[in-house]
Amino acid sequence: MTHKKQIILGAYLGGVNNQTLWGLPEAGSQIEFSSFEHTARTAERGKFDFFFLAEGLALRERGGKIFDQDIIGRPDTFTVLASLAAVTEHLGLAGTINVTFNEPYELARQFASLDHLSGGRAAWNIVTSFDAFTGQNFRRGGFLPRSQRYERAAESLALVRELWDSWAEDEVVADKGTGQFVRSGDVGAFQHTGSQFDVHGRFTLPRSPQGQPVILQAGVSEQGRDFAAANSDAIFSPFNHLPEAQEYYSDIRRRAVAAGRDADDVKLLPGGAFVLGDTDQEAQDKARWVRDQQVTPQTARVLLETVWNRDLSDFDPDGPLPTFEPAVDAPSFIQGRARLDSDLQGWADRLRAVQAEKKLTAREVVVDQFTRTEFVGTPERVAGQLDDFVQSGGSDGFIIGSHLVPTGLDEFVDRVVPLLQERGSLRAEYQGSTLRDNLGLPVPERRHVRASATV
Numbered sequence: 001m002t003h004k005k006q007i008i009l010g011a012y013l014g015g016v017n018n019q020t021l022w023g024l025p026e027a028g029s030q031i032e033f034s035s036f037e038h039t040a041r042t043a044e045r046g047k048f049d050f051f052f053l054a055e056g057l058a059l060r061e062r063g064g065k066i067f068d069q070d071i072i073g074r075p076d077t078f079t080v081l082a083s084l085a086a087v088t089e090h091l092g093l094a095g096t097i098n099v100t101f102n103e104p105y106e107l108a109r110q111f112a113s114l115d116h117l118s119g120g121r122a123a124w125n126i127v128t129s130f131d132a133f134t135g136q137n138f139r140r141g142g143f144l145p146r147s148q149r150y151e152r153a154a155e156s157l158a159l160v161r162e163l164w165d166s167w168a169e170d171e172v173v174a175d176k177g178t179g180q181f182v183r184s185g186d187v188g189a190f191q192h193t194g195s196q197f198d199v200h201g202r203f204t205l206p207r208s209p210q211g212q213p214v215i216l217q218a219g220v221s222e223q224g225r226d227f228a229a230a231n232s233d234a235i236f237s238p239f240n241h242l243p244e245a246q247e248y249y250s251d252i253r254r255r256a257v258a259a260g261r262d263a264d265d266v267k268l269l270p271g272g273a274f275v276l277g278d279t280d281q282e283a284q285d286k287a288r289w290v291r292d293q294q295v296t297p298q299t300a301r302v303l304l305e306t307v308w309n310r311d312l313s314d315f316d317p318d319g320p321l322p323t324f325e326p327a328v329d330a331p332s333f334i335q336g337r338a339r340l341d342s343d344l345q346g347w348a349d350r351l352r353a354v355q356a357e358k359k360l361t362a363r364e365v366v367v368d369q370f371t372r373t374e375f376v377g378t379p380e381r382v383a384g385q386l387d388d389f390v391q392s393g394g395s396d397g398f399i400i401g402s403h404l405v406p407t408g409l410d411e412f413v414d415r416v417v418p419l420l421q422e423r424g425s426l427r428a429e430y431q432g433s434t435l436r437d438n439l440g441l442p443v444p445e446r447r448h449v450r451a452s453a454t455v
């Protein structure tokens with residue numbers, strides 16, 4: 001029997017934003033524990049590899065005021081993931097945490113703690129920032145030039161890994177007879193001097209069940225790709241259409257080999273949204289309705305403001321796109337939202353080309369270009385699409401999100417998961433107890449050479 005490539009699945013819960021239809025009668029809270037619990041338990045029922053949280057460290061603004069269609073009220077990642085550790089058994093717990101604003105010592109402690117508390121299920125999705133607006137919320141402000149974001153990320157991750165490795169596996173003796181707790185008086189010693197950090201001391205926690213929590217990364221620049229290929233176990237990618245996904249996949253594999261790793265060491269996991277129906281037509285109609293609901297007139301204006309970089313409060317989105325040009329050199333009108341493209345003029349021109357080609361209103365252009373519902377159809381069709389995508393080298397799996405929180409994932413688990421299992425592409429049972437076990441990742445060898453403590 002040929003062994004099919006196994007699909008890796010993550011479950012994404014994004015917070016109130018223009019993707020989630022929080023106004024539907026059946027939509028629930030995106031901040032109460034019960035919503036996180038329901039989604040995580042559902043993902044575990046569907047044998048997903050992990051639950052995934054994104055992170056937003058500032059409320060986004062337009063013209064100095066928040067816009068409440070966008071990411072609002074995401075609770076703290078570690079608190080949520082730690083609480084989910086108590087109500088799940090096998091599910092990995094992946095948190096997006098910004099490496100720019102956090103110190104390596106804190107990061108190492110937080111993820112090692114989560115790994116201990118969850119019995120080896122922690123994963124860190126590393127993101128960086130050069131956004132001074134977001135930086136204002138932190139004690140150091142927007143201190144990091146764009147060119148240095150991955151330099152800090154690489155040094156930070158290397159240091160975090162050193163801290164995770166600072167206790168030997170057998171360091172804790174805990175001999176109740178002799179009263180000896182640790183093997184030597186020299187545990188956890190570290191010393192690090194680099195361009196971004198100058199720290200030394202002792203790490204406070206014994207080695208965690210996974211040795212090193214799993215590393216994910218999200219970022220698509222040249223530097224981001226090199227960083228991910230050299231350092232991450234998996235990438236949260238925005239490329240969920242073939243063939244660009246295949247090109248990205250090949251590119252990352254090439255970079256992994258250039259960094260001295262095996263091409264298979266880095267898994268690719270694009271985000272994916274789905275809409276199911278009893279017939280393909282029903283699903284297409286529903287997907288169209290979801291996209292229309294996601295792009296209210298106000299959301300259309302805000303998304304166009306990210307391109308035109310000016311106040312479009314008086315703009316009628318049911319007419320054509322603005323005929324005036326984007327304010328390319330003005331300070332950013334939208335704050336706290338990563339621009340998908342820094343070439344605003346080119347972006348506006350592309351939107352105009354879509355408008356002309358498809359004969360759309362401005363709002364329809366936004367629906368066409370800014371919304372994502374990739375997997376649409378009957379459960380059979382969606383299972384086939386997901387499987388074919390993975391088997392044809394588009395990715396190793398998906399991070400699945402739904403427009404409906406917290407119950408949207410239920411129908412995926414009830415209707416699509418069994419079909420993926422029948423196809424032999426998704427496990428019927430968890431293989432091991434840690435996230436590394438389930439992803440097939442070995443526990444990394446401990447690389448630490450004990451530093452002499454200089455305390």
Ligand SMILES: Cc1cc2nc3c(=O)[nH]c(=O)nc-3n(C[C@H](O)[C@H](O)[C@H](O)COP(=O)(O)O)c2cc1C
Nearest residue numbers: 054055096127128129218219220221224236237238
């Ligand atoms: C798929 C995807 C998801 C992301 N999710 C987050 C997130 O949840 N929080 C965040 O602060 N940044 C997020 N980012 C933004 C980037 O990680 C961050 O801005 C990074 O610096 C961009 O990297 P790049 O310059 O290499 O593209 C995401 C980026 C991508 C591509």
